[in-house]
Amino acid sequence: MKKLTSALVLLLIIVIVGGLGLRHLAQSRMESAIADLRAAIGSGASFTYATASPRILARGARLTAVTYRNPGLTLTASEAIVGRVTGNAVDGQHIGALTLRNVQIMEPGATASLSSLVLKGLVLPNSGPDLFRTPTPPRLDSLVLDSAQLKDLHVAVPGGQTDLTIANATLRDYGLGRTSHLDIETLAVQIRLAPSRRIGVGHLRIDGPDFAGQLASLLQSGHLIHTVGRRRFDISALTIDTASPLLRVGHLEAEQEATTSQDELETTITDLTAWPSPPQDQSLLRMIGYDHFAGRIHAVSTLQRQNGTMTLHPLDIDAPDMGHMTILADLDQIPVNDLANLPETARIVSATIDWQDHSLADHVLDGLARARQVAPDAYRQQIQTALAESPDPSMQALGHFLAQPDQRLRVMLRPPRPIGVLMLGVALSMAGDPSTAGMLGLSISIP
Template sequence: MKKLYPAIPLLVLVLLVGGWGVHHFSERRLEAGIADFRASLGHDATFSYATARPRTLARGAHFTAVTYHNPAMTLTAADVRLGGLTGNNVQGEKIGSLVLRDVKVMTPDSTISLDRVALTNLVLPNTARAAADMARPLGFDSLVLDRATLSNMHLAIPRSQTDITVGRMVVGQYGSGRSSNLDVERLATQINLAPTRRLSVEHIRLDGPDFAGEVASLLQSGHLIHESHAQTMDLKKVEIDSTHPMLQIDHVATSRSSTETEDKMDTTLTNLTIWSTGSDNPSILNAFGYDHFTGNIHANSTSDRSAGRIHLEPLTVSAPDMGNLSMVAELDQIPFDDMSIIPETARIVSAALTWEDHSLADHVLAGLAKSRDMDVDTYRQNLLASLTNSGDDSMRAMGRFLQSPSDHPLQVALRPMKPVNLMMLGIALSMAGDPSVAAPLGLTISTP
């Protein structure tokens, strides 16, 4: 043991010199890495910080008061920590851990602030150095990321007076060709243009989409890609309100399985409530004497993308206050690449529905009587007499239904000679008593 004592100072000296050497090596590596990063940005982009310290063996760094700026955006962070740096410009720069605190991203149109951003196993895209006259692209479509956690995010868009807040957002398995997932807690959106509109969702869960592929498709073509693998969506406590409540859903659950040409979807809405817009801007609910609709909706659908068709079997609506609806239908001319125009293009090829009435028939009759400035009982008796004495089987069936709605479920079948545009269906059905309209529609009404 005594022989070891003289060696201890030498060991301490070796450790000190070695530690200084490792630290010096780490600092040189960090300086070189920062210089290389700045060179890759192009002349219109800048990167600055208050302090920078290397981590062990030059495998990471700790920055304070970071600012990145290019003509399109400015990013600031009070604190940035990187760890697990590997890879190169050929294989891709890999960051095992990247944590940013007190983050703000500013663009000409919006500002995003976040308390904390934590990224795990990030692989940066292999992009060439920026040209002299342009900033390096962000490359969101070609990033690879195992997990991203964003805390207390706030997005402000002054031009549209829109504010979006998210309590917590987690994105998993992001990357082209990957089956990704998204988990969001406490999403809230407010549009401050009069009248103010607010939307909130307590919890969102998406599983299955290829988010990176979707971003790439949007950047390249402006359309989302069609994905041929299973996906699910789950929403809890969805609310929309303005000066009064507008919509609330306790739970939304959707599952989808797809091939290259076909999609199968199953969607359930639990405790959906829709309120009327008030007497100053009456809705169809007001016209029928209701101030809100409450019910459950379940839809099974099969979409043939190659033929532009959707088959519903069934669509069910259970509304305790109004009644129950069950419907099967087939529609064509479905614009799968732009579903926003579906009311303009979609047509009904065939449909069959069954309505079990609780109160809707009486409300509709009262509304029709009021629109004609007639007493409800008088209007009912006149209408029933006309329907009962009709020579048309469908009209007599309608009379039996209106005579005792709760005892006679109404069955309506529609098999038009040629498909009917959705926008024209309401007008066509309002003329169902005219044989010249009913016959081309293949419209029949019956009661069991």
């Protein structure tokens, strides 16, 4: 018994002495790492903290009241917890886990704050001692990150009178060549510049893009490059408001399959409601007697990148209060690397439009009658008579449809030369002119 007691006392002494030794070693390594960091950031920047204590088993440290400053940025955090640190600023710094609490970031023209930021599997770029000496942080396209989680982000840009808030966000698998994932809960943007806008998103999820590669392309060339692979975009509870509501989307889902030669895209928008932009009384929607558009949109498209063509097969628009439209179309002059400019450049090669009317035909005729200050019934009879007497079979078919709008109407466009998308509305409004109909290759029928 005495031998056992002696052994336990000896073991306890070894543990205590060993623990003190490990703590001393950890303290020494932590102080050395902080000294290396201060040397690396150079004389133009500073790194300070109130207290620092080593985390022995986690091979890291806990720091309080942390401040980092350089000529272009100031970052503060009430607490920083670092774990599993390997490497160095010269050979590449690997940080297993980094947690920052109550973060404030200030730079000229913008400020940001977060209640917490948790980074895991962080690899800083291998840039040698000059990594921290530039007036800006390491370029985001050259980092590697297994995951990042942030809470209560607020960004303010006073010059643009813009505020952005995010309740929660998670980014996974960030780095060049990696398939990344972004998940955001409760995003809000307020733009106070006239015309003011408020944008809200209940939930946003993006799966598939190489975010780091896209950012690298944007920084190096000014535009995003095309990459192959499958991507999925999912947005819920999207709202856009000004002084009055402009847009509500219950759910938007898009899936893209991209190869080197073509992109396949399927998009579904449900619970869509759109109101006219101010001044609302001058909008086409109000002129034909509707307060808003409500419906569902489903589109399947194929983009051929080599020749800049697109096929819609189909674009389906279902508005229960107005009608149901299905469009099959071939377009050319598609700006494959900048689809935001598609309406300005795209041309219609051919199109087939099927329309099942619910109320739109009567609303259009009533709106035209009001614009001409004619009684709606008299104007409707006048139009139907003129169309019935027309020698053009297409105009006759349109007359039959207006007399009985519960029939399905088919409009086919086969222009001799492609016509710009933006010109289509103007051309259709003049479709009764034989020369315009010929330019459109227009034919109307009741299948």
